[in-house]
Amino acid sequence: MVATSRTVRRTYLTLVSLNALAVSFVWGINSLLMFQAGLSNTEALAANACFTLGYALFDVPTGTIADTWGRRVSYLLGGLTLFVTTLLYWLAWHVHAGVLVWAAVSLLLAAGFTCFSGATDAWLVDALHFLRWPGRLETVFARGQVCTGVGTLAGSLAGAWLAQLTDVGTPFLVRAGLVLALTVVAWRLMHDIGFTPRRAGPPLRAMRRVLDASIRDGWHRPAVRWVMLGACVAAGTGYFVAFVQKPYLLDLAGDRNAYGLLGVAAALTAAAQMVGGLLANRFQSLFRWRVSVLLAGVLLNAALLVALGVAGRLSVAMALLAGNSLASAGVLPSRQAYLNGLIPAGERATVLSFDSMVGSSGGVVLQPVLGRAADVWDYPAAFVLAGLLQLVALPLLLRARRYENGSLTAGPPPGTRTRRTPPPSCPPTPSRARE
Template identity: 25%
Template sequence: MYPVLIWGEHSQYYIGSTTNGGGDDALAVVEGRIVRISRQAANQRRCVMRQSIDRHKVRSIVWQYYLFSGCFTTALSFIFSTYSVFLIAKGFDLLQMNLVNCFFVVGVFCMEIPTGAYADVLGRRNSFIAACFVLSAAMGIYYMADSFWMCVLAELIGAAGSAFCSGSLEAWAVDSVKHTGMRGQLHSIFRREQYVVRIGSIIGSLLGGYIAQGDLALPWLYSSVGLFVLGIVALCIMREEYFERKQFTFSLSVIRTVIVESIRYGVRRKSVLYVVIFGSLITMCVQPLNMQWQLRLVQDFSFNTMGLSWGYVGISIFVMLGSFLSRKFMERVGNEKRALILSQAITTAGVLVAACMVGAWIVLPAFLVHEIGRGMIVPLKRAYMNKRIPSKQRATILSFDSMVNNAGAFIGLVVGGWLAKYYSISTAWIVSGVALAITIPVFLKLKNGDG
């Protein structure tokens, strides 16, 4: 028994099976006549046809992934270059500024797994669309905020939106591409997506810095409108052909099962847990720099909002450079684990130099160099994890990773804010650099379960 291909001049299709007495040929229709051709030739022709269709679908999916990632980041990035300055202008000190952001991190931590399970049960598309609308509401509240607790409310709503987004768009892209039959090349997709995201963040941050010259609150309004429009677009054009809606009950039993299975997988699979913990520690160490770079440029080097925007452009360019170099670095090192860990030696060196020096001519270049390492870790970590997690729980396991990552961010925010308030921003950065310098050799020695 073997498949029979009916292959015409303008059509080809599979119709069933037949017996050929042990031979190794098949029946086909060529110019209206039934002829025998080798089974190998028939399969090759069928594969060529399928590959042609798959390439078209893959191209469409990947471009949609780039479109949504880029536009989502552009809408968010109106606030990227002035976020800390905006909070300080509200009258917050360095610790209060970080504590406001802590509410966001705690909110994401609490909602990460449930919203990831929502994506697994009800669809990645629905999860991403929900993220756009919820984040739009959060940005609108921030635009109107006039107190610490109103900012906290905006952060908590934003945390829900961020949690809906976390892992959902990436999982949609990976599973949609794999649904076409394509295997491999995930690293190149994520690497190029980093370029798209950074270009979007450059455009958004420059516009945000320009808008903020008149009013530091206006970038939040622009971000709110942009996210709302993106949600409408995603609702109209985003598709999820591979997904079959699962039955959902008000008892949340399905989501509970997905959560338990995904956490169990993430914890028991040593190779996954290894990179999750490492990523969390890196996030903890760099969080003070995330929150304080704007203030250091304003206080030490007299930057205005447009200057901060161009500073963010520099950050984006160097992160893109790191993303570009990640593949070459991986090829040179020849081992996923070592490439992932050693890439952060660049981050460590940049942090320590920027922390210890005082002149703009050395602090700014060192700070930008540390962004190269941070740009390298994103595609390296994504490719590493997506090879090791099952499709059905992909969104939830990626959310589990993000949840643990946010736990590290929380610690970094509290410690970094306390050090900056009672000592100095430079002291907070020095502590971060030393912690990074300890983390790298420790994880090089640890076993990750599969080399």
């Protein structure tokens, strides 16, 4: 079949939808697995911090796999790794393993996810660039947010109610099967377009070359670096909120076994994500600069988290969590398009993975800290602290705003090259194109 921009976009949205369905099947109850194994808040979040640490350790190496051996290879490797580690997660729950086992399995689980993190978006942008698609990247990424919301809604509801009927371990077995099916679909539909894998020379040397180039064209560009650093705190608090909202909602409900309620909460969050994706372009139109969109998102999410800490009522807490999801989904396409507009094709997957690694590094530190705060002061105080920590991103994003110019106000068509003249304080850097 001849590839067209339409089939590429359909394939991307199909993969995004199926991935969200498979991954979210355990989102309603995933953290409860550790608590049922006897872990405290601090221990469970320390183990989950190892999951985040796995992102930091494996994101760039797996990104270089996508940039040297191909996006498809990276995606398939991620699917197989996630299949095996999901089964290990279930086994750790089944034998009531200790915190060290959970930490090790979480580390390996992250390796599977990192194979997806940069490869999927890089595959899409490469293909649309090659096929000279004239549209805006924000449009595709926003539709991806909607598809992610649909898959998450279906998966989280089904997984939570399955746990209600059986136990919290069964949804993990189903997810393993869904991930295996996703891998088969990717093997059939996902083929590298507009990108030629570079297999010349020893693999480690090729990976080192791509990594060096990604640091040069990513971290050394102030416009990219400050946006990456701004994500550190947001990612760290995001991991914490996603992990502990389940026991917090059960506490508010007064029933520690109301797994179906968690499915409803996850579905509500997914629906809000869909709405956020639909409103992303309108949200972008309110601002001239993409970094301004990110600044507004930080302020809004900080306020929502503080309000979550003082809510005290189940219905209000669920609404605030949905608002947090809507705001994040509405901002993400602007961030994706911003980074993609600055990253060259040859290092795209690696720089995206490097961005994910920087964000995950914040979660390694903040999750145990916020977990300890939850053990000492309870969940409400920890949510307030998480909201206040979000504000740390503001001065970092303001630094990035200094380097943003008119070429980044709207998403240029993939492949469009524009000359960007940096301000006097920014030394000239190579052009580049990236959520």
